[in-house]
Amino acid sequence: MKLLVTGGAGYIGSHVVKAAQSAGHSCVVVDNLSTGLTSRIDCPALELDLASRDASAQLVQLMREHNFDSVIHLAARKQVGESVQKPEEYFLDNLGGLANLLLAMREVGLKSLVFSSSAATYGMPDVDKVTEDYPGVPINPYGQTKLIGEMMLKNAEVWGLRGVNLRYFNVxxxxxxxxxxxxxxxxxxxxxxxxxxxxxxxxxxxxxxxxxxxxxxxYVHVEDLALAHLAAVDYLAGANQEFTTFNVGxxxxxxxxxxxxxxxxxxxxxxxxxxxxxxxxxxxxxxxxxxxxxxxxxxxxxxxxxxxxxxxxxxx
Ligand SMILES: NC(=O)c1ccc[n+]([C@@H]2O[C@H](COP(=O)([O-])OP(=O)(O)OC[C@H]3O[C@@H](n4cnc5c(N)ncnc54)[C@H](O)[C@@H]3O)[C@@H](O)[C@H]2O)c1
The missing domain is CATH 3.90.25.10 (UDP-galactose 4-epimerase, domain 1)
Structure with missing residues (x-):
């Protein structure tokens, strides 16, 4: 398959790219290099801030050029403490970036998306093991951006998006x-x-x-987590798969x-x-x-x- 990996120059994203390439997929990365490093990846990469005004148009062009089968969206800010201090920047980057991505996917008819979510969506659960249906409430803006991001995928079912949310635990x-x-x-x-x-x-x-x-x-090993993304992409390639959220731990x-x-x-x-x-x-x-x-x-x-x-x- 041909995969678009946003945030692919990051810590987890570069492990996803490596695992995908080892499995025979080809990848193109989009990353603004705010925390990412090009030295981590060996594939074509477009330097782009997903939250920027013309990001959607640039993504449409990239998607038309490459004809991707699926998108793995990891690009985001991830510092919980910073999100409390600078909530607007987290909403702009994490949700504005996702909105631009979804607009572009809709425009070109690309309908398969794996989203990096987080156990931060659960807030303060008081259970032995937390299931995906636990009615958690995030307690910081970072966790809120992840929960709202999941909702954005769900809403996009209206134009046929098939989405999977992966809620990572401690990577x-x-x-x-x-x-x-x-x-x-x-x-x-x-x-x-x-x-x-x-x-x-x-x-x-x-x-x-x-x-x-x-x-x-x-604690989950980043190499195990990377393989969960490939399992999710395979799942979405099957017929009539439902929008689903999975814990990864x-x-x-x-x-x-x-x-x-x-x-x-x-x-x-x-x-x-x-x-x-x-x-x-x-x-x-x-x-x-x-x-x-x-x-x-x-x-x-x-x-x-x-x-x-x-x-x-x-x-x-
Ligand atoms: N590391 C963890 O323990 C953990 C846990 C749960 C969820 N996550 C999520 O996993 C994803 C990847 O996290 P990571 O640990 O690899 O972090 P990271 O900072 O190493 O990777 C994020 C990547 O996204 C890029 N990026 C950030 N904002 C961008 C933007 N606006 N446009 C384009 N690129 C942008 C960065 O340059 C970087 O390469 C994030 O969505 C994060 O919220 C991480």
Whole structure:
């Protein structure tokens, strides 16, 4: 298949491009290079800000040139804290960019779209494992842009769009140093940076109602996540597929303390750990129910926490 990958020069997008090429697909990337790096990809790329005024017209031209089978839309801003400070920029980039993309797809009759959504759409769920039907409410503008983005795909069914929302849980790891996440925004890269700087990584809160008192998350290897996109594209290529939302996680939770223990083993360094106060807006537990993606797409992750942390350490 021929795939248009927006945000393909980013951390996850470049893993998607690599996995797609390995599976025999060809890719064209659209990216404004705000956080993306062309060194991560080996395919044609158009430098374009999807939220810019003439983006839709440029996309139409690109789509007419290439005759794509499907679009994987990853391009977005992703910093939760920044989204609270600059909500308008998040709505403009994440939703304006998606609107321009949908306008162009409608214009050329391109009707297959996989959308990068997030577990941030669930807000603060108080369940053991969160299913896609959980009536969550996002607690920050970033999560709101993802939930509204999902609605935009659903609305586009009116002109025949077939869409899949992939709600990623905590993405980590890397296929190689070149593709590694350069933004230290999540626990694993933040902890690796601290250890490399000779500092103690911080556990924010050890009094949560969890077995060791630290927060529990569902860590998914970026290479597993990349394959979920290909499974979604294949699904959409089938006849009469319905608009669907899938969690992408492992279904297994790991606490902050367990992640740091895994990092001690991966790095071979018995580093100190600092204990900090709870941070606002951190649910004690956020773990995916992955039964729908297993049942509908036949998709299962292969990497466990040790493999995720080892690959992140090796790529750092
Ligand atoms: N990393 C995670 O843990 C995580 C979790 C859930 C969802 N997501 C989503 O996955 C997607 C990819 O995230 P990532 O971690 O690879 O981040 P990233 O910042 O590495 O990648 C985003 C890419 O999109 C590009 N981009 C941003 N705004 C753009 C615009 N207006 N026009 C064109 N290109 C633009 C950037 O240059 C970059 O290459 C995002 O939609 C993000 O919200 C990420």
């Amino acid at each position: 980590a790891g890397a296929a190689s140093q070149e593709l590694a996440d350069t933004a230290a925004l999540n626990l694993i890269p933040i902890a690796i940076n601290a250890v490399k700087a000779g500092k103690a990584p911080v556990v924010f809160g050890t009094d949560y109602p969890t077995p060791d008192g630290s927060c529990i998350r569902d 492992t279904g297994v939770g790991a606490s902050v303390i367990e992640v740091l223990d895994a990092l001690k083993r991966a790095s071979g360094i018995d580093f100190e750990v600092a204990i900090g106060e709870r941070r606002a807006g951190d649910p004690p537990r956020l773990v995916a129910d992955v039964s729908r993606i297993d049942r509908v797409l036949g998709f299962r992750t292969k990497h466990d926490l040790a493999s995720i942390v080892q690959s992140a350490w090796d790529a750092s």
